[in-house]
Amino acid sequence: MTLAHPGMSGKMAEVDDVNKPLFAGLSDVSIAEDIPVEGDITVPLSSNGDDEVSTLDEPVKDTIMRDLRAVGLKFVHVMYPKKSSALLRDWDLWGPLLLCVSLALMLQGGSADGESDSGPQFAEVFVIVWFGSIIITLNSKLLGGTISFFQSLCVLGYCILPLTVAMLACRLVLLGFSGLVSFIIRLVVVTASFCWSTFASTAFLADSQPANRKALVVYPVFLFYFVIGWMILTFSPSH
Structure with missing residues (x-):
């Protein structure tokens, strides 16, 4: 009976480990049949007892209709301006985008002096609306809003x-009237819509500004809507 030297057995074990395939142990790994492989992406309900329902399985039609109702509700708040947090609490940019595109399309190709290439183009109106809004917002933030x-x-x-409604009314007026009568009607409509837009915006933004700096915030808003109103008033369809 011969006894193996301890050092020799250690060397033999090292040789076996070297010759062993790198992923040999993976063949012994298996998944039990009672363990599900697929996952469940349902969103858990809140623990505070609210009747909140996950919208992951909601049809696309229901989602679109809910968003449209939210946009329409904000339109109602603007047409009937009062101190409300609806526009601030549930903000979105779908309504502003829709109004900007509609206004730009109605101003497309118009001119104030009869030249077909002198009116505001789509990109110009788009840049004026969004760039002006950004400047007013930055001014409000810098003033401590x-x-x-x-x-x-x-x-x-x-x-x-x-102002978008005024633009639509002005286009209808231009179809039926011309000359001084048309200008007077459009002037009244645009002036009323300009005052309405300015009053509505200040009604929503007033409480978020310092009391001693509200005039500095309202003045850029006044200029912003005045420029848009001027574009609407001077619009005339090109021929």
């Missing part, structure tokens, strides 16, 4: 609604 950036953009964008 407590409103967030996108909340301010939401309010300023939604408050273009009276």
Whole structure:
């Protein structure tokens, strides 16, 4: 009977480990049949007892209709301006985008002096609306306003609604009237919509500004809607 030297057995074990395939142990790994492989992505309900329902399985039609109702409700708040947190609490940029595109399309190809290439183009109106809104928002933040950036953009964008309605009315007036009568009617409509937009925006933004700096915030808003109103008033369809 011969006894193996301890050092020799250790060397033999090292040789076996070297010759062993790197992933040899993976063949012994298996998944039990009673363990499900697929996952479940359901969203758990809140623990506070609210009747919140996950929208992951909601049809696309229901989602679109819910968003459209939310946009329509904000339009109602703008047309009937009062101190409300609806535009600030549930802000979105769908309404401002829709109004901006509609206004730009109605101003497309118009001119104030009869030249077909002198009117505001789509990109120009788009840049004026959004760049002006951003400048007013930055001015509000620098003056110490407590409103967030996108909340301010939401309010300023939604408050273009009276001016967009005025643009539609002016186009209808231009179809039936011309000359001084047409200008007087359009002047009254645009002036009323300009005052409405300015009043609505300040009604929503007033409480978020310091009391001693509200005039510095309202003045850029006044200029912003005045420029848009001037574009609407000077619009005339090109021939």
